Amino acid sequence: MTAPVLARANPLAKLAGALVLTVVLLLSVDWVSACVALAFELAVVPLAGLTYRGLALRGWPILAAATLSGYSTAVLADPSGPVVIRLGAVAVSAGAIAAAWRSRCARSRSPCRGFSC
Structure with a gap:
C-alpha cells in the first residue's frame, strides 16, 4: 500500500506551505478567511495520513490554550x-x-x- 500524498512530500515543502498559509491569515485577520482555511485544512487531513481522531488527540492542547x-x-x-x-x-x-x-x-x-x- 502506498503512503498518502502529503505524507510522502518533502518536509521542507510542507513547512513552506504552512508558512505561506500562516502569513496570509495573519495579514488578512478576517474570520471568513480563517474559516475557509480551517475547512481546507480539515479536508486535507486524510491526505497527510492522519485520522480526525488522531488530529484531535494531537491538537487538544492548542484548543485548550486558546x-x-x-x-x-x-x-x-x-x-x-x-x-x-x-x-x-x-x-x-x-x-x-x-x-x-x-x-x-x-x-x-x-x-x-x-x-x-
Whole structure:
C-alpha cells in the first residue's frame, strides 16, 4: 500500500506551505478567511495520513490554550457593567467582555464590521 500524498512530500515543502498559509491569515485577520482555511485544512487531513481522531488527540492542547487565553483576557479586564458569569470569586462583566473584544479589534488591521470597537 502506498503512503498518502502529503505524507510522502518533502518536509521542507510542507513547512513552506504552512508558512505561506500562516502569513496570509495573519495579514488578512478576517474570520471568513480563517474559516475557509480551517475547512481546507480539515479536508486535507486524510491526505497527510492522519485520522480526525488522531488530529484531535494531537491538537487538544492548542484548543485548550486558546480557550484559556480568551477566558483570561475577559477575567483580567476591569469589571464594569452587569456581571455575565460568576464562578466563585471570579466574575466576568459585560465591560470585561467588551474590553477583550476591543483589544482584539485594536490588534487587527481590518475594521470590525458590524461591531462597535
